[in-house]
Amino acid sequence: MALTVPFVAIVDDEEPVRKALKRLLRASGLEAETYESGQQFLEASAKRRPDCVLLDLHMPGLSGLQVLQALRASKTTLPTVVITAYDEPSSREQCLAAGAAAYLRKPLDERLLLNAISLHVNRLPREKAEK
């Protein structure tokens, strides 16, 4: 079994944030791809499934919560780390209830972010990660 680099999808409507997170994840030894909307991500993930998703909560069009619900409706199990620049009291519970693996507030603590990703990427069965 070849060693594969975990693939992380970054979904955020703001380009500077997408670019910075992609740089950070790549510099940390992960493969990262960015998507500017929930819709774009859902379409792309059907073709190439990531090992983990960094999903912004507040986006125009499909919100992060709606993306989580869409993933659940399609019975897709995908470790999802919800990230948000505006932390409302009920958001965390809603996201975790909708299947999010972690919920992090922006600006993102690097250690927490990489821990959250590695925790869930490592939990993946190896063969699934290689798909």
Next chain:
Amino acid sequence: MLAGGPRWVAPALAVAAGYYLAARLGFVFTLQLQPVSTLWLPNALLLAVLVLARTRDWWWLLLAALPAHLFAELQSGVPSAMVLGWFVSNCSEALIGAALVRAFVAQPFRLDGFRNSGVLLFAAFGAPLASSFLDAALVRWIGWGETPYWELVGRRFFSNLLAQLTVVPLVVTWAALLAGGLPRLRAARCVEAALLGAGLLLVCLLVFGVPPPSAHFAPALFYAPLPFLLWAAVRFGPTGIASALPVMTVATIWGAVHGAGPFTAGTALENTLEMQLFLAAAAVPLILFAVALDERLRLERESRAQLTHLSRVATLGELSGGIAHELNQPLTAILSNAQAARHFLANKPGDSEMLREILDDIILADERAGHVIERLRAMFKRAETRHESLDMNALVREVTALAHGELTTRGVQVTLRLAERLPRVNGDRVQLQQVLLNLIMNGAQAMVACAPDERFLTITTLATGHKVHVNVTDRGHGFSVAPQKLFEAFYTTKQDGLGLGLSISHSIVTAHRGRLWAATRRGGGAAFLVTLPALAPA
């Protein structure tokens, strides 16, 4: 010409010229066979100058009047000892009055509020009264003329009292107006002032400038200028009445000097005193009335400004979540970029191109956060109303940027349909931003119950004729009450709303000579239309 000279030269020359002119006018306003002028203006002018000047400049301002005094008086054949004596009593009047004002009111003096106007009127009475005792004593001591001491005191007092009431408010109000830079008056306001001035002059000339048809009409004629004086006080405040009173005073005295008007029935002495009493009795209540009205309007303006600011601060509270979002986004970009750079430095220290890119992005994100703060500061600072030429399209973009975070967190999608070549409007930037922000926030809040993919807010600008329109429409629940009800203060449908937003927006737009309309949209939602007069036709 005087730009290079010492700073006292121009004021000193102005005082000398003003004093000389005032003295010449005083001679013109002297009734035949009268030794004392009906309206002796130079002392009042000196008092007004001292009230406006710093105390340490008083001595040279008074000294500047001496040559003008000598030049004016020596032409009239008065002995030089008397001329100097009069200069002493004239200066003492100005000094007593100015010292009284300075004792109770700090600089700069403004004719606003009961305290200031009361002090000024007290000085206008006290200074001529006190100095007239000295003046009459000097006249009797030098032995000029035959008039008895107490008669001299009385004549001089009334002549100078009338001059104080006529000149000092005029100089003080205009000095305050000019000190703040000449206000840019609307054409309609200029026309109104011109009509008022012409009407007052015409009535005064008709009443005081032609021989009276009968002595019985005289009391009724006194009231003829009153509507114009009230018009000046109500519409133009203390400056208006201070400018209107001299017109009536000059017309009255000019008529009497030429044997016309109601003050011609008695002897010259009786006519003079009657006229002085009539004019002084009219001036005092009218000045107080104008000041009282002005103070009330000022207090109303201040409370309205406070309420407007309060409402803006309340909006800031509503925006706080969105602001957190707007600041956290660039902070995320900055932090993640910096952390990535640290990895690059550890792993690929030679990749300076990548580091440069990262630093550029950090700078951009930092600037974006700075703009968020800048917009907030501009919007929420407490400032005086300031009208300027504004582009409503730019204003819509600024406010949309300010509300971006809030709209994003609420899942509201904003569409801007901005007209090309929109005429500019004249208005207060912060206040009109407040109106737009309020309409945008209301629209966003009205769509809370809508499905997330149905929260559309559209802002349209367009121009028709001489008007600029901004339309804010949402797809929310609309409203079920009469549109006017929405603009009532303290009417709200929100649980935590103050009910001030739309009411204040309405009064802001009305103060800009515009209109704010509300309507329900076909197919659901509400539309709010701001209509403002355009600066140039579309």
